[in-house]
Amino acid sequence: METKYEYFINRELSWLEFNDRVLDEAIDESNPLLEKLKFLSITSSNLDEFFMIRVASLIEQIEAGFNKVDIAGMEPAVQVKKITEKVHKMVKKQYVTFKELLLALKEEKIQILKPEEVEEEQKEFINTYFHKNVFPVLTPMVVDSSRPFPLILNKSLNIAMFIDGKVENEKIFATVQVPSVLGRIVELPSAKGEKSFILLEDIIKMHISDIFKGHKIKTMGCYRITRNADLSFDEEGAEDLLDAIQQSIKNRKWGEAIRIEIEKGMNSDLVSFIIDELETNYGEVYEIEGPIDLTFLSKVGSMHGYDNLKYSNFQASSVPEFIKDENLFAAIAKEDILVHHPYQTFDSVVDLVRYAAKDPKVLAIKQTLYRVSGNSPIVKALMEAAENGKQVTVLVELKARFDEENNIIWARRLEKAGCHVIYGLVGLKTHGKILLIVRNEDDGIKRYVHMGTGNYNDVTANFYTDIGLFTANQQIGADASSLFNMLSGYSLIDELNKLYIAPTGLRKKVISLIKREIDNAKSGREAKIVAKINSLVDKEITEALYEASFAGVKIELIVRGICCLRPDIEGVSENIRVRSIVGRFLEHSRIFYFYNNSEENIFLSSADWMGRNLDRRVEILFPIEDEYNKKKIKQIINVYLSDNVKARKLNNDGSYDKIKPAEGQNLISSQLFFGKRAIKQVKKAKKHEKENRFNPITSV
Numbered sequence: 001m002e003t004k005y006e007y008f009i010n011r012e013l014s015w016l017e018f019n020d021r022v023l024d025e026a027i028d029e030s031n032p033l034l035e036k037l038k039f040l041s042i043t044s045s046n047l048d049e050f051f052m053i054r055v056a057s058l059i060e061q062i063e064a065g066f067n068k069v070d071i072a073g074m075e076p077a078v079q080v081k082k083i084t085e086k087v088h089k090m091v092k093k094q095y096v097t098f099k100e101l102l103l104a105l106k107e108e109k110i111q112i113l114k115p116e117e118v119e120e121e122q123k124e125f126i127n128t129y130f131h132k133n134v135f136p137v138l139t140p141m142v143v144d145s146s147r148p149f150p151l152i153l154n155k156s157l158n159i160a161m162f163i164d165g166k167v168e169n170e171k172i173f174a175t176v177q178v179p180s181v182l183g184r185i186v187e188l189p190s191a192k193g194e195k196s197f198i199l200l201e202d203i204i205k206m207h208i209s210d211i212f213k214g215h216k217i218k219t220m221g222c223y224r225i226t227r228n229a230d231l232s233f234d235e236e237g238a239e240d241l242l243d244a245i246q247q248s249i250k251n252r253k254w255g256e257a258i259r260i261e262i263e264k265g266m267n268s269d270l271v272s273f274i275i276d277e278l279e280t281n282y283g284e285v286y287e288i289e290g291p292i293d294l295t296f297l298s299k300v301g302s303m304h305g306y307d308n309l310k311y312s313n314f315q316a317s318s319v320p321e322f323i324k325d326e327n328l329f330a331a332i333a334k335e336d337i338l339v340h341h342p343y344q345t346f347d348s349v350v351d352l353v354r355y356a357a358k359d360p361k362v363l364a365i366k367q368t369l370y371r372v373s374g375n376s377p378i379v380k381a382l383m384e385a386a387e388n389g390k391q392v393t394v395l396v397e398l399k400a401r402f403d404e405e406n407n408i409i410w411a412r413r414l415e416k417a418g419c420h421v422i423y424g425l426v427g428l429k430t431h432g433k434i435l436l437i438v439r440n441e442d443d444g445i446k447r448y449v450h451m452g453t454g455n456y457n458d459v460t461a462n463f464y465t466d467i468g469l470f471t472a473n474q475q476i477g478a479d480a481s482s483l484f485n486m487l488s489g490y491s492l493i494d495e496l497n498k499l500y501i502a503p504t505g506l507r508k509k510v511i512s513l514i515k516r517e518i519d520n521a522k523s524g525r526e527a528k529i530v531a532k533i534n535s536l537v538d539k540e541i542t543e544a545l546y547e548a549s550f551a552g553v554k555i556e557l558i559v560r561g562i563c564c565l566r567p568d569i570e571g572v573s574e575n576i577r578v579r580s581i582v583g584r585f586l587e588h589s590r591i592f593y594f595y596n597n598s599e600e601n602i603f604l605s606s607a608d609w610m611g612r613n614l615d616r617r618v619e620i621l622f623p624i625e626d627e628y629n630k631k632k633i634k635q636i637i638n639v640y641l642s643d644n645v646k647a648r649k650l651n652n653d654g655s656y657d658k659i660k661p662a663e664g665q666n667l668i669s670s671q672l673f674f675g676k677r678a679i680k681q682v683k684k685a686k687k688h689e690k691e692n693r694f695n696p697i698t699s700v
Contacts, residue, residue, distance in 0.1 A: 003543050005073030007572060008564050009654045011537050012054055012079055016086050017656060018561040019046045021582045021648060023090065026097050030645075033104055034309040035584070037301035040097060044294040047087070048155060048226060051259045053401070055083060056228035059258060059282045071539050071564060084284050095290045098297075108309060109194040112185070112300070115206050118198065122188045126198065129186060130207045134200070137182060140211050143173040149277040154227040154255065156180060157201060157293055160270055161220035163212050171218055173273055176211065178204060178222075184296040197300070199291055221266030223274055224292045225283075228255030257283040264289040311584055316345035316462070317678035320685035328355050329439065329472075332448055337470040338629045340636065341454065342585060343678035346461035349435075349450060349468060350377050356437045357385035363445075364391035364438040366484045368430055372410060373459040379410050383417035391438075392419040395487050397430045422488055425618065428503065430487065432606045432620035433468075436480040447477025451622050453589045453604055464588040465671070467604055467636075469622065469629075473498070476622070487618070502607055502619035507540070509621060510609070513594045513601065514544040520597050521552040528595035530637050532558040534588060536565055537610040549575040558640050559650075560587040568652040578650035579659065581643055583671045592621075593637055602633050636674070645669035 025031055026039035061067075061076040069075050074082070102112060111117075118126065141150045142163075152158060157178040162171040178184075178201045186203060190196035201222055208217055257280040262271055264287050275285065307313075319339055325331035328351065339348055354377070356362045365385050372379055386392040396411040398404055415421050424430050435450040454466030471477075475497035483501065486493050493501060500509040514529065521527035529548065536542065536557065542565045549555055555576040557565070567576045581587050592603040607619035624630055640647075645667055648656040661667055 003539075003546065005069070005071070007546065007566055007569060008071040008073075008539075008542065009566050010070060010072040010074050010079060010082070011562050011564050012050075012058070012083055013086065013654060014562045014564060015050065015054070016083065016090065017654060018580070018582075019043055019050070020090060020093075021580060021656060022046065023093060023097065025582060026101070032309050032311060033101070033108065034301040034303075034306055035311055036101055036104075037297040040094065040101065041295050041298040041301065043090075043094060044297075047090075048295075051226045052154070052229035052255075055080065056230055056255065056258050058083075059256070060228070062282060071542075080282065087284075088286065091286055091288065094294065095288065098290050098294060108306070110197075110300075110306075111190075111195070112197045112199070113188070115198075115202050118188070122190070122196065122198075125189050126186075126203055126206060130203050130210075134179070134182065134203060135207070135210065137179045138176055138204070138211060140174060140176050143175075143277075149173075150175065152225050152278075153177070154225065154229060155293070157184075157222060157224050159201060159204060159208070159220055160223050160266075160274060161208070161212075162218040162267070162270060163215040164218060171269075173270075174212065176204060176208075183299070185299055195303070199296070201291075219267040219270055221263040221270060222292050223263065223266070224261040225257045225278065226259040226261075228258055230255075256280060259283060260285045261288050261292045262286070263292060314342070314584075314675065316342050316347075317682045318685075319344050319348045320681050322348055322351075323682065323685045328352050329359075329448060332470045333446070333472045336473065336624075336626045336629055338624070338632055339468045339470070340632075340674060340678070341461050341466045341468065342463060343465075343674045346458055348470075349452075349456065349461075350381070350458060352437070352448075352450065352470070353378050353381040353385075353435070356439075357381045357388060357390070359439070361439050361441060362390055362437055363440055364393070364436075366393040366436040366438075366480075367456065368395045368397070368432055368434050368487075369407070369410070369456055370397045370429075370431055370433070371455040371457050371460070372406070373457050374406060376410065376456075377458055378456050379414065382419060383414060386414075386418035393422070393484060393488060394419050395422040395424065395430050395484075397424045399424055399429050420488070425487065428616060428618055430618040431613065432483075432501070432618050434480055434483065434620060436477070436484060446472060447474065447480065448472050449476050449480045451476075451604070451620060453591075453606060460586075463584070464586045465674075467589045467591070467633075469604065469624065483620075498623055500621040502613060502617055502621075503615050506605075506607060506619055506621050507614040510541060510592070510614075511544055513592075514541070514548055516596060517553045517594055518544075518548050518551045520595075521548070525597050526595060527551075527553040527597075528555070528593075529553055530556045530558075530591075530593040530641070531609070532587075532589060532591040532637070532640060533608045534560045534590070535562040535608045535610050537562055537608075538614060539564075539611075541609045541614075545576060546572050549573045556641055558587075563650055566652060566654070567650055579641075579643075579647045580650065580656060581640065581647050581670060583646040583669070585671050591633060591637060593634070600630065600634075602630050604633075639668065639670045639673050642668045643670040646671065 022039055023043045026036045058076045058080050067075050143149050159176045161174050163174050165172045182200060184200050185197050186200060188196040188198055257278045260283050262285060321331050321337045356365055382392055382394055394414050396407050398407050411421050433452040437448040439446050450468055450470050452466055452468035454464050479496040479499040482493055500506045517527040517529055536559050545555060557578045559578055560580055563578055567573050567578050590605045594601045602624040603621050605621040607613040613619050624633055644659050644661040646669055647659045649659050650656055
């Protein structure tokens with residue numbers, strides 16, 4: 001089948017649609033007020049990263065004269081133009097939402113005050129706070145013949161102004177960085193039962209004359225710069241990967257300005273001066289009608305004492321199989337155990353590493369780490385294992401974007417504890433999630449493996465949905481050993497028993513699974529594919545799905561974020577439905593279902609259907625073969641496909657609409673369902689009742 005540009009949706013515009021769905025959660029009346037603030041904060045943070053990486057890459061292409069079109073037929077310059085149009089609309093929507101949320105906060109006696117709204121008692125507090133805490137930290141900078149325009153840090157909030165000079169009508173540019181070392185939002189004294197806040201930049205503005213004594217402030221306003229923060233370094237030529245990455249992190253602060261945000265109403269000469277000094281050819285200016293950078297709202301949304309304005313407390317449930325048998329190795333040896341996070345606790349993974357670190361029968365522990373928390377209990381357990389004399393091998397992926405510094409710190413600590421640390425592979429990121437424990441048992445050496453769709457991160461495991469598998473399957477154990485031998489040395493992997501690895505065989509396997517469904521459909525047999533992923537960008541896989549749809553394969557896609565596949569194209573994608581679920585938890589699990597003429601193959605993976613995952617990363621695709629666990633996965637899929645509360649349907653034009661329940665149809669929120677089900681499972685396990693066999697939903 002010949003594919004055309006119009007068969008695909010541009011990846012950047014699709015990502016902006018995803019961020020718009022997150023923004024819609026800040027508007028959704030079913031969400032509590034303080035949770036809405038957090039969603040608004042997330043959209044702001046998401047846009048920062050989008051500009052620093054994706055828009056920066058497009059601008060680099062334009063500057064290099066690279067005009068190759070993407071799969072949707074757009075040149076880089078066209079993409080930047082369309083992105084700019086869409087982001088301006090999004091920013092406007094953000095600040096309309098912000099104003100509405102301010103009014104809602106006021107009704108709850110929570111206020112973010114402007115300087116003119118501050119009462120006398122509060123002014124005294126602000127004055128004391130400024131001189132005691134803020135003034136000593138500030139560094140005012142003036143631009144003149146002897147003092148050039150300063151280097152403005154990436155994402156830093158600043159106040160620009162013109163002050164009077166020595167000559168009449170002379171105006172001198174000055175700038176003050178709003179210090180990031182201090183809290184952006186300051187609580188003020190207020191009446192009992194009320195909360196009042198003021199932004200740090202407003203405190204500085206109220207006392208600007210104290211900073212520039214003897215000078216008149218002619219005009220001032222806030223501005224912020226987003227810079228190109230994509231790491232670039234020569235991996236092949238680097239003598240020490242760790243040193244090369246550390247240097248690149250430093251360079252990240254000074255990349256080219258990609259976006260300039262200015263306070264609405266800022267003096268036009270002041271704006272022109274900033275733009276000229278930054279010497280940016282493509283950096284777009286965004287006029288902001290409200291506080292620049294709404295990420296501070298996450299702190300407001302997290303404040304104590306307002307449980308009625310937040311989601312109800314969520315407590316991850318225990319894993320029933322581990323309740324029945326407290327000996328973790330015995331439980332895993334008995335059966336493959338599937339764990340669904342955050343509904344079931346991530347402690348089961350942490351406990352296994354801790355258990356292994358102390359167990360005298362454990363000989364070796366091997367693990368990949370992509371993103372870990374700042375106080376990772378898993379890393380501490382690995383260090384303890386090494387100190388206890390066990391052979392510990394850890395691959396710490398230093399190139400995990402925006403986690404490089406954290407990973408470098410942990411890598412060094414692991415080395416000091418006696419672990420063998422691998423810093424990733426040249427030219428590839430190791431994104432696969434796998435833990436291997438080698439144990440000396442009465443009947444010989446036995447291997448225990450954990451694999452998952454998400455990172456070994458105890459913090460994000462509380463709000464990312466992921467699935468993990470504990471297994472003592474010896475074929476998988478042998479595959480895990482082969483994988484770690486490849487990661488730690490130059491051992492090549494020809495063929496594995498159960499696992500499929502990118503960049504060698506994972507893409508080929510996925511294509512073959514799709515092709516088999518095509519063959520079944522052409523033979524008149526029922527054929528079906530269901531995939532739950534974060535992103536669908538890869539052209540080859542998208543074309544294979546189009547071919548499958550044309551052959552009559554029924555395809556259901558649950559794609560949280562970017563989707564370049566365009567549904568409902570006549571004669572091309574009429575059999576493909578795409579939905580996205582955005583809610584309290586970040587949908588992160590990757591699930592793949594192939595009907596296979598009723599034999600039903602199910603896989604989990606660390607990989608999305610993107611070129612980078614399939615060709616430039618070490619990823620793992622692993623099968624779910626136990627019938628009990630296959631039923632669990634099928635029910636998970638059915639619940640996602642039945643969601644009519646948080647699900648949105650992708651339209652042919654690239655937009656999304658909420659899926660509305662039919663008249664008389666029950667409301668099903670997949671995330672709420674999974675939480676309630678996990679609690680029921682624990683209750684049954686504790687009562688020693690017969691195992692729940694997860695009967696799949698047959699109707700909604």
